[in-house]
Amino acid sequence: MIIDIVKEILIAKFGDEVIIAEERSHLQPALVIHPNFISDVCLTLRDHPETWFDFLSSLSGIDYGVEQKKFGVVYHLSSIIKNHQIVLKVMLENDRDENNLPVFKSVSTVWKTAEWHEREAFDLLGIYFENHPDLRRILLPDDWEGYPLRKDYKTAERYHQIKIDL
Amino acid sequence: MNYQEALTRYQHKINSVSSEEMVLNLGPQHPSTHGVLRLELITDGEIVKEVIPHLGYLHRCFEKHAEALNYAQIIPYTDRMDYLASMNNNHAFVMGVERMLGIENDIPKRVEYIRVLVCELNRIASHLIAVGTYGIDIGAFTPFLWCFRDREHIMNMLEWASGARMLYNYIWVGGLFYDVPVGFEERCQEFVAYFKPKMKELNELLTDNQIFISRTANVGILPLDVAINYGCSGPMLRGSGLKYDLRRVDEYSVYPELDFEIPYAKGEIGTVGDCWNRYKVRIDEIAESLKIIEQCTEKLTKEHKRTPDFDPRAKAPKKIVPKAQDFYIRSENPKGEIGFYFIADGKSDKPFRVKARGPSFSNLSVIPEISKGVMIADLVAIIGSIDIVLGEVDR
Numbered sequence: 001m002i003i004d005i006v007k008e009i010l011i012a013k014f015g016d017e018v019i020i021a022e023e024r025s026h027l028q029p030a031l032v033i034h035p036n037f038i039s040d041v042c043l044t045l046r047d048h049p050e051t052w053f054d055f056l057s058s059l060s061g062i063d064y065g066v067e068q069k070k071f072g073v074v075y076h077l078s079s080i081i082k083n084h085q086i087v088l089k090v091m092l093e094n095d096r097d098e099n100n101l102p103v104f105k106s107v108s109t110v111w112k113t114a115e116w117h118e119r120e121a122f123d124l125l126g127i128y129f130e131n132h133p134d135l136r137r138i139l140l141p142d143d144w145e146g147y148p149l150r151k152d153y154k155t156a157e158r159y160h161q162i163k164i165d166l
Numbered sequence: 167m168n169y170q171e172a173l174t175r176y177q178h179k180i181n182s183v184s185s186e187e188m189v190l191n192l193g194p195q196h197p198s199t200h201g202v203l204r205l206e207l208i209t210d211g212e213i214v215k216e217v218i219p220h221l222g223y224l225h226r227c228f229e230k231h232a233e234a235l236n237y238a239q240i241i242p243y244t245d246r247m248d249y250l251a252s253m254n255n256n257h258a259f260v261m262g263v264e265r266m267l268g269i270e271n272d273i274p275k276r277v278e279y280i281r282v283l284v285c286e287l288n289r290i291a292s293h294l295i296a297v298g299t300y301g302i303d304i305g306a307f308t309p310f311l312w313c314f315r316d317r318e319h320i321m322n323m324l325e326w327a328s329g330a331r332m333l334y335n336y337i338w339v340g341g342l343f344y345d346v347p348v349g350f351e352e353r354c355q356e357f358v359a360y361f362k363p364k365m366k367e368l369n370e371l372l373t374d375n376q377i378f379i380s381r382t383a384n385v386g387i388l389p390l391d392v393a394i395n396y397g398c399s400g401p402m403l404r405g406s407g408l409k410y411d412l413r414r415v416d417e418y419s420v421y422p423e424l425d426f427e428i429p430y431a432k433g434e435i436g437t438v439g440d441c442w443n444r445y446k447v448r449i450d451e452i453a454e455s456l457k458i459i460e461q462c463t464e465k466l467t468k469e470h471k472r473t474p475d476f477d478p479r480a481k482a483p484k485k486i487v488p489k490a491q492d493f494y495i496r497s498e499n500p501k502g503e504i505g506f507y508f509i510a511d512g513k514s515d516k517p518f519r520v521k522a523r524g525p526s527f528s529n530l531s532v533i534p535e536i537s538k539g540v541m542i543a544d545l546v547a548i549i550g551s552i553d554i555v556l557g558e559v560d561r
Contacts, residue, residue, distance in 0.1 A: 060521035113397025116531040135172045139222035
C-alpha cells in the first residue's frame with residue numbers, strides 16, 4: 001500500500017518523530033505529520049520517484065471544535081503519473097484567541113495551487129501560514145472581522161452600517 | 167505577529183505604481199468576466215503587467231451552511247455552486263455520502279444509468295455555455311445564440327425530469343428524486359439526432375473560423391507542468407495535452423461500462439495549451455458526451471428497462487448517519503475535478519465539516535501566471551477559455 005511506502009520514505013529521511021499517528025481504519029488512510037516538517041514532507045513526496053505526488057487535490061483547514069482547542073490542516077495529495085492518493089494531516093493546539101492564530105508552514109512553494117487554498121483557510125478559519133507569499137483574505141472583504149468557519153463564530157450585527165440579517 | 171502584513175504590502179503596491187503604469191479594474195460588472203469577478207490590472211499602455219484577482223462577491227459560505235443542515239438538505243446547496251452543472255455537483259456529493267454509508271454497491275443499475283445520463287446532458291449544457299459565451303467574448307455573436315437555442319432543449323428535458331430548469335436537486339443519496347418521465351429516453355435519442363448536425367454547423371461557424379483562430383491560437387499558453395502545479399483540472403489540464411479524466415481514472419458509477427474517448431489537445435492549430443486548444447477540448451467532449459447519452463438511453467430502454475414496481479428511492483436511507491470518519495470524494499465536473507471533503511462525527515445526521523474543492527477556483531488561480539505581458543484584449547480571451555463559474559469560485 002502507498003501509505004507504507006510513504007511512511008518508509010519519510011522515516012528514512014526525517015526520522016521517527018515526523019509521523020505522529022496514522023489512521024488506517026478509514027476508507028482513505030491518513031498520516032498525521034509533525035507540523036514542523038510539513039512543507040519538507042510535501043516537497044519530498046512530490047519529487048520522490050516512488051511517490052510523485054504532483055497534484056494537490058484539496059487543502060482544507062479544520063476547526064476541531066470548541067472543547068478540543070485544536071486546529072488542523074488536511075492535505076489531499078494525488079499523483080497523476082502513479083495514480084495513487086494519500087491524505088496528510090497536521091494539527092496544533094490553540095487557545096482560539098484571535099491575536100494568537102495557529103501557525104503552519106505554507107506548502108505554496110511546493111504546489112502553487114496551495115496559495116489560494118491557504119488564503120481561504122486563513123480567511124475563513126484564521127489559520128496562519130508561514131512563508132506564504134500573499135496571505136490576504138480571499139473570499140471575504142479585507143476589513144472583515146472574525147473567522148466565520150470557526151465553530152464559535154458569532155455573526156456581527158453590522159458590516160459598514162449594513163445590517164446582517166440571518 | 168502581524169496578520170495584516172500581506173494586506174499592507176498589497177496596498178503599498180497599488181498606491182506606488184509608477185507614472186507610466188495604470189491600475190485598471192476589469193469587472194466586477196464587466197460581461198467578459200463571466201460573473202462578478204474583479205481583476206485588478208496593472209497595465210502599461212495596452213500591456214498587462216500584473217493581474218490581481220479579487221473574488222468573493224458571490225460568497226455564501228456554503229461550508230458554514232453545510233454544517234447546520236443534514237446531508238439530504240445540503241444537496242440543493244451544491245446545486246448553487248456550479249449552477250451550470252448542478253447534476254454533476256449533486257452526483258459528486260451523493261457519491262461521497264453513499265461511500266461513507268457503504269451503500270454504493272446497492273444502488274440499482276437503472277438509477278446509475280439515469281444519473282450518468284442526466285450528468286452528461288448537463289455537461290453538454292455547460293460546455294455549450296462555455297463555447298457560446300467564449301464566442302461572444304471575442305466578438306462572434308451568432309454562436310452564442312445557437313448555443314443557447316440548443317441548450318434550451320436540454321434545460322427543458324431536465325426540467326421535465328426534475329421540475330427545475332437549473333437547480334435540480336434530482337440525484338438523492340441512495341437513489342433519485344423520481345424515475346425519468348415516460349418517453350424521456352426517446353426524447354434524448356431525438357435530441358442526439360437533432361444536435362449532431364448542429365454541432366457540425368457550429369464547428370464550421372466558429373472552430374475553423376479564421377478570425378476566431380487568430381484571436382485564440384497561441385494566446386494564453388499554459389504549459390502542462392504549470393497546469394499541474396496550479397491544480398488545474400478538467401478541460402484546462404486536457405487542453406495542456408494530458409489525457410487525464412477522473413471518469414476513467416477513478417472509474418466511478420457506470421463509466422467503466424461505457425465506451426467513450428478522452429479528448430485532449432493535440433495542437434492541430436496553435437500550440438498545445440493555448441486558448442484554442444482548451445476550447446477544442448470542450449467541443450470534442452460534447453461529441454463524447456453524446457456518445458455516452460446514446461449508450462445510456464440504449465441501456466435504459468433495453469437491459470435496465472422501466473418496470474412498474476421500480477422505485478428509485480427504494481435504497482434511499484431514511485436517516486443518513488455515517489460512521490465517524492473523514493472522506494474525500496472527487497469526480498469530473500464539466501470544469502474539472504470537483505471534490506468534497508467530509509468529516510462525520512458518527513453521532514449526528516449533520517456533517518461536522520464539509521469542504522468543497524471547486525474546479526473553477528483552482529483553474530482561476532492560474533490567471534496571474536499566464537497573463538503576464540499579454541494585451542488586455544487577449545486577457546479577455548484567456549478568461550473566457552478558462553470557463554469559470556463564479557458561483558463555484560466563491561461558493
